[in-house]
Structure formats: C-alpha cells, structure tokens
Amino acid sequence: MMYLTQQKRVLGAVFERANRPLTPPEICEEARKEIPALSIATVYRAIKQFLEEGQIRAVEVPGAAPHYESAARHHHHFFVCRECKRLFDLIGCVRGVGSLAPEGFRVRQHEIVLYGECAACTNPPNKSRTV
Amino acid sequence: MMYLTQQKRVLGAVFERANRPLTPPEICEEARKEIPALSIATVYRAIKQFLEEGQIRAVEVPGAAPHYESAARHHHHFFVCRECKRLFDLIGCVRGVGSLAPEGFRVRQHEIVLYGECAACTNPPNKSRTV
DNA sequence: ATGAATTTGAGAGTTGACTCTCAATATCCC
DNA sequence: GGGATATTGAGAGTCAACTCTCAAATTCAT
Numbered sequence: 001m002m003y004l005t006q007q008k009r010v011l012g013a014v015f016e017r018a019n020r021p022l023t024p025p026e027i028c029e030e031a032r033k034e035i036p037a038l039s040i041a042t043v044y045r046a047i048k049q050f051l052e053e054g055q056i057r058a059v060e061v062p063g064a065a066p067h068y069e070s071a072a073r074h075h076h077h078f079f080v081c082r083e084c085k086r087l088f089d090l091i092g093c094v095r096g097v098g099s100l101a102p103e104g105f106r107v108r109q110h111e112i113v114l115y116g117e118c119a120a121c122t123n124p125p126n127k128s129r130t131v
Numbered sequence: 132m133m134y135l136t137q138q139k140r141v142l143g144a145v146f147e148r149a150n151r152p153l154t155p156p157e158i159c160e161e162a163r164k165e166i167p168a169l170s171i172a173t174v175y176r177a178i179k180q181f182l183e184e185g186q187i188r189a190v191e192v193p194g195a196a197p198h199y200e201s202a203a204r205h206h207h208h209f210f211v212c213r214e215c216k217r218l219f220d221l222i223g224c225v226r227g228v229g230s231l232a233p234e235g236f237r238v239r240q241h242e243i244v245l246y247g248e249c250a251a252c253t254n255p256p257n258k259s260r261t262v
Numbered sequence: 263a264t265g266a267a268t269t270t271g272a273g274a275g276t277t278g279a280c281t282c283t284c285a286a287t288a289t290c291c292c
Numbered sequence: 293g294g295g296a297t298a299t300t301g302a303g304a305g306t307c308a309a310c311t312c313t314c315a316a317a318t319t320c321a322t
Contacts, residue, residue: 003268003319024309039271044310065309079232082239090231097243100221101210104250108213112228113242119235134289134298155279170301175280196279 010034011046012055021059021067021078021087061087061113077112083121090114141165142177143186152190152198152209152218192218192244208243214252221245 014022014030022030028043047068050056059067064080067087079088090112098107145153145161153161159174178199181187190198195211198218210219221243229238 001267001320005269005318007270037271040309041272041311042270045269077231079236079238088233088236091233092231094225094228094231097225098245100208100223100225100243101245101247102219102222102250104253105210105219105245106247106253107210107245108247110246111242111244112231113244114229114232114236114238115241116232116237116239119233122235122237132290132298136288136299138300168301170303172281172302173300176299 007031007035007038007042008046008049010038011043012050015050015056015068015070016072018069020089021061021069023065023067027068059087060111077114079114079116079118081118081121082115083117086118088118138162138166138169138173139177139180141169142174143181146181146187146199146201147203149200151220152192152200154196154198158199190218191242208245210245210247210249212249212252213246214248217249219249 010031011027014027018030024040024043024047027047028038028040031043032038047056051058051068054071056068057071059069059078061067061078061080064087075093077090077093079090080086081088094112097110097112101107141162142158145158149161155171155174155178158178159169159171162174163169178187182189182199185202187199188202188204190200190209192198192209192211195216195218204220206224208221208224210221211217212219225243228241228243232238
C-alpha cells in the first residue's frame with residue numbers, strides 16, 4: 001500500500017507548475033513555501049517514487065546536476081546559461097538526429113543541449129555587465 | 132619548470148591512441164599496462180595539466196562520469212550505451228541546432244547525445260542476451 | 263475514532279570523484 | 293654525475309550528492 005501524503009501532494013504540485021526542469025534543492029526550496037519542515041530526504045524519496053511511476057522524468061544535462069520535470073511536458077531540449085546556470089526549454093527539435101548513430105546501434109533517446117548566455121545575462125535589464 | 136616524466140608520456144600516448152573518450156579509471160587501467168604502479172592521483176594530475184595546456188578536452192555526458200579525449204579529435208557527438216556504459220563517437224553533426232535557441236540567447240556550444248544500446252549489446256557475438 | 267502500516271524529519275552514514283600530503287623518486291641543467 | 297627542483301605513489305582527506313536509520317507522526321481501511 002502507498003499513502004498519499006501532504007508532502008507528496010505538494011511535491012507533485014511543484015512539478016506540475018514548474019516551467020523548467022528543477023534540481024532537488026530547488027524543488028525542496030519551492031515546496032518549503034508550503035511545508036517549511038520538509039526534509040531533503042523526502043524530496044529524494046519522492047523523486048525516486050515519481051520516477052518509478054513515470055510521473056516525472058530526469059533531465060540529464062552535461063555539466064550540471066540532475067534536473068527533474070513533469071513527464072507531462074513535451075519532448076524538448078535545453079539551453080544552459082553558463083552565467084546564471086539556469087536551464088531553459090528550447091522549442092522544437094532537430095530532425096535526423098537518430099541517423100547519426102552507426103549501423104547496428106539502437107537509439108532509444110536523445111538529448112540536445114545548447115550552452116551560452118541567456119537573454120537576461122547577454123543583455124541585463126538593469127545592471128551593467130562590464131564587471 | 133615542468134618535467135616530462137615517464138608517466139605523462141604514457142598518459143599522453145593513451146589519449147593519442149584512444150578511439151573514444153575515456154574516464155580517469157579507464158585511462159589509469161590502460162596506462163598501467165606500461166606502468167603498473169601508476170597512481171590514480173597521477174592520472175588526475177595529468178588530466179588537469181593536459182586540460183590547461185589544451186592537449187585534451189573534457190566530454191561532459193549526461194548521466195555519466197566525465198570523460199576525456201585528445202583535443203586533436205574533431206568536433207563530434209556521442210552515443211552512450213545504456214548496457215555497457217561505454218561512449219562511442221558519432222560521425223557527423225546536425226545542421227541548424229543553434230537556431231533552436233530563443234531570441235536574444237547567445238549560443239556558444241552544443242552537445243548532442245544519443246542513448247540506447249550499442250551494436251555489441253544489441254546483437255552479442257557470443258552470448259545470449261535472454262537474461 | 264482506532265490501530266496497523268506507511269511515511270516523515272533530521273542527522274549520521276555512504277558513495278564516488280577527486281585532491282592533498284609528504285617522503286621517496288625521477289628529471290634535467292650544468 | 294651532482295644536486296636543485298619537480299613529480300610520484302599511496303593513503304588520508306574532502307566534498308557534494310544522495311541514502312539510511314529510527315523514533316515520531318501521518319494515513320487510511322474499518
């Protein structure tokens with residue numbers, strides 16, 4: 001039997017309303033707005049369970065800690081800002097990626113990650129970047 | 132002053148003749164064929180130095196430990212076998228990847244990673260995969 | 263509402279990857 | 293070949309991310 005607890009409900013909601021993939025600490029911080037005593041261990045436990053249930057998906061990004069997002073979101077790829085370290089969704093996908101694989105290889109999944117500076121970091125709205 | 136030691140020579144040679152990106156333990160294991168007492172600490176020290184010199188490059192692969200390869204190799208992407216965990220080079224690249232980024236974002240770099248099973252794991256040469 | 267069963271919080275523990283320390287050893291300039 | 297200097301090996305140490313432990317709290321079928 002599995003109990004639906006307050007913490008899982010809140011954590012599930014965090015994933016539902018997130019508009020970008022989150023790290024476990026980010027998820028914890030967000031959920032603590034509703035459950036201040038929430039333990040990071042519970043966040044990891046919920047992530048593990050949600051992954052098994054297929055409710056969320058791991059976003060493995062090179063050069064960044066693992067991020068997680070609702071499985072309900074569409075297939076997409078990411079932009080990693082080297083400045084602020086945030087992940088952004090990319091709209092669309094490139095065709096023909098699978099055909100890069102050699103003969104006999106079975107492609108199950110692909111990840112495309114762009115690196116650079118996001119709009120906010122390239123052209124800061126209120127402070128100079130001449131640091 | 133910097134001394135060119137036997138260990139660095141061997142480690143450099145390992146990178147030169149590798150035909151795929153290697154992890155520090157893989158590099159160590161390979162180099163121990165020539166220098167059995169080689170310490171993993173020396174491998175990490177050499178990697179750090181080679182990176183600074185631009186002799187090798189780090190390959191950041193989601194869901195895998197860092198791999199390193201000779202900087203002399205061309206721009207390319209990778210296939211990660213979910214079975215044997217090895218990395219393979221992909222030949223070629225996809226055009227138009229940079230155009231996925233939103234307006235105002237500056238793209239500096241991109242990574243494409245395919246996941247699946249390599250030819251050897253899909254179709255094992257000498258043992259059944261019906262495990 | 264009751265109570266068996268699951269889940270939680272918090273801190274300790276683990277893990278994997280990497281770095282430090284230092285005595286012993288190798289390198290290289292002359 | 294000698295000696296100053298850099299490098300090495302091996303084990304201890306660090307660090308971040310994650311997992312375990314267990315008493316206390318919560319969940320839910322009845």
